[in-house]
Amino acid sequence: MEKGFAIAGIFIIIAVGFVFISLILSRLLQPRRYTPEKYIPYECGENPIGSAWIQYNFRYYIYALLFLIFDVEVVLLYPVSVVFKKLKWLAFFEIWLFIIILLLPYIYIWYKGDLEWFIKRRTNGDN
Numbered sequence: 001m002e003k004g005f006a007i008a009g010i011f012i013i014i015a016v017g018f019v020f021i022s023l024i025l026s027r028l029l030q031p032r033r034y035t036p037e038k039y040i041p042y043e044c045g046e047n048p049i050g051s052a053w054i055q056y057n058f059r060y061y062i063y064a065l066l067f068l069i070f071d072v073e074v075v076l077l078y079p080v081s082v083v084f085k086k087l088k089w090l091a092f093f094e095i096w097l098f099i100i101i102l103l104l105p106y107i108y109i110w111y112k113g114d115l116e117w118f119i120k121r122r123t124n125g126d127n
Contacts, residue, residue, distance in 0.1 A: 066106065070102070080095055
């Protein structure tokens with residue numbers, strides 16, 4: 001068991017070392033000529049039109065966050081599914097409990113209307 005940790009530790013040290021050595025070498029070997037063209041955004045060889053900073057709809061953030069949550073959920077369910085035959089009903093209930101716990105906030109967000117692309121403005125009398 002300790003040999004496995006030692007091998008993993010050596011692998012991590014080599015990986016981190018490779019990253020830092022690559023960063024240092026690229027910094028040392030890069031050309032030092034800065035021209036005005038290097039300070040403009042590159043758009044497939046065309047001159048940029050307008051500003052590179054545009055405002056995206058904030059709704060994309062909600063969908064990206066939901067995707068990330070459920071993607072991580074699938075990754076966390078995989079180890080339980082591997083030992084499903086060994087644990088039998090305990091694993092079955094554990095999987096369903098995990099899914100229900102993650103679905104509750106999703107249902108709450110849906111109920112509040114935050115998944116609607118266009119939100120109706122509320123007046124002071126509406127709750």
